[in-house]
Amino acid sequence: MEEEKGEKGVILLDFWTSPFSQRLKIAMDEKNVEFECIEEDIPNNKSQLLLKSNPVYKKIPVLIHDGKPICESMVILRYIDEVWPHQAPLLPADPYSRAIASFWADFIDKKVYDLGTKIWMRSGEVHETAKKELLEVMKTLEGELGEKEFFGGDVFGFVDIALVSFYGWFPAYEIFAKFSFEEECPKIMAWAKRCVQRESVCKALPEPKKLYEYLLDLKKTYNLY
Amino acid sequence: MEEEKGEKGVILLDFWTSPFSQRLKIAMDEKNVEFECIEEDIPNNKSQLLLKSNPVYKKIPVLIHDGKPICESMVILRYIDEVWPHQAPLLPADPYSRAIASFWADFIDKKVYDLGTKIWMRSGEVHETAKKELLEVMKTLEGELGEKEFFGGDVFGFVDIALVSFYGWFPAYEIFAKFSFEEECPKIMAWAKRCVQRESVCKALPEPKKLYEYLLDLKKTYNLY
Structure with a gap:
């Protein structure tokens, strides 16, 4: 048929x-x-x-x-x-650990993109406040990561995927906001480098320079200065 | 022990x-x-x-x-x-129906509370825009409900709980924004009345007059006029 x-x-x-x-x-x-x-x-x-x-x-x-x-x-x-539950399960099996993973993925979703957008699109007080808040968010996430390999422990999973998808944007945030993630949250950067060693992550993320130039073009188009 | x-x-x-x-x-x-x-x-x-x-x-x-x-x-x-999966399961069993329920619960979470807050707290353009948007949201939800008894079909579940928890606030929204849910979205109101026939819902919701007076007091305290 x-x-x-x-x-x-x-x-x-x-x-x-x-x-x-x-x-x-x-x-x-x-x-x-x-x-x-x-x-x-x-x-x-x-x-x-x-x-x-x-x-x-x-x-x-x-x-x-x-x-x-x-x-x-x-x-x-x-x-x-x-x-597709049998290969690479993303959420842990027990309800409490699932709830904790859901909480952090939701926290990332509520914070990172909006703050990042204010950083590259806006200027003045909105920009400065967003920069400060994004660094606080990253430090909170660093606290949750602690000494673990990945957010869920030894296995790459749900929260890692939720956050690492922003890693391609990190260089643009750093240039627009004039800070260094390496200096501000070295453990998150070490975690991100572990993540991009995976082919799945490396393949999916955009090339940082191409993304930065795309954002610069958007700022020109919409006259965002 | x-x-x-x-x-x-x-x-x-x-x-x-x-x-x-x-x-x-x-x-x-x-x-x-x-x-x-x-x-x-x-x-x-x-x-x-x-x-x-x-x-x-x-x-x-x-x-x-x-x-x-x-x-x-x-x-x-x-x-x-x-x-506690065995009594009154809230999410359906199959992944696609679970995703649809999750989508609508998330839609409710992204929209209703924030728009409602702008309605009772704010005035002028912010208030007017929020009122218009809340009615659009309710009409979108009315479209999703269609002729079904509950959002998931015949059984009270996840999306019903996500939305009916705002029903205690509906009278306050109506007074502050000068509209009638009954006129604007009669099917949602008929659904809500089916929900409050359940003891679980009826017991949980606040008394509308007490809630309205509480919000009036808050407006006075924070001088929100």
Whole structure:
């Protein structure tokens, strides 16, 4: 029986800069899930497939699995872990450890992207406050990491994926905000370097110089000075 | 062997107005979980137990289960469903339906409280925009509910709990924003009335007049006009 395109298999509606999308690539690579990436033309020429698949937010990433769309990266990440549970489980098995991992992934989601956006987009007091807060957030995460190899212990997992997807943006944050993550939170940097030794992570993250130049272009386009 | 207070059992650090706390009471009642409620003195006299249990946000609700704290209401709700799975399961069993329920619960969390707060706390353009957006959010939710009894179908579950916890606030939103939910989204109101027929929901929600007067007092205290 012939299938329409997209009716079977896994499709990721993607944009190369998106940490939220990179998370899903990392997770699916860890689990050896084959998927097709479709690069969207953001923000001005979104595909009909994206608009139809995510009518509420009209945003990437969207995962389309056997024709059924799932939206919001943390929802998708959990779905990936539930549908392909046997290789590289991302969440721990016991409910308390799962809750702790969910708490930290949610903390990262509530803080990092918004603060980072204020750092590269804004100036003056908003910029300065965001810089201070982002460093506090990173220090809080450093406290949670402690002396562990990964956030969950010895195994790369849910919280690692949630945070390392921002690592490609770190150099841009450093240039725009004039600080060094290495000086401010060396343990987080050591952890990040352990993470990027994994092929799944290394492959998924954008090239920092290309990302920085893309952000500079956006600032010019929208006259953000 | 004697146990220290709080070392065994379930404690909820609570505040009577909080929809986030009410969710957990509803869920535990549905599952016949016995718990002790400790009312916190918010915002000026938080207990040492709260500060120690939620050092990141210092906010209620916190669930302390056998001495171990869990924070953030949606994280806790999922934990409750995993630890006491046999009675009144809240999330559906299959991964796709779980993802859809998670998406809508997350949508509610991202929108309703913040918009509601702008409605009762703020005036002018911020107030007007929030009012318009809250009605759009409710209409989107009405679309998702459709002709179903509950968000998940025939059974009261995760999304119902996420949303119905705001029902106690609806009358206050209506008075502050001068609109009628009944006129704007009658299906949501019919759904809410089905929900409050459940003892778990009816018991958990605050008395609307008491809540409205509390918000009026807060507006006076902080001179929010």
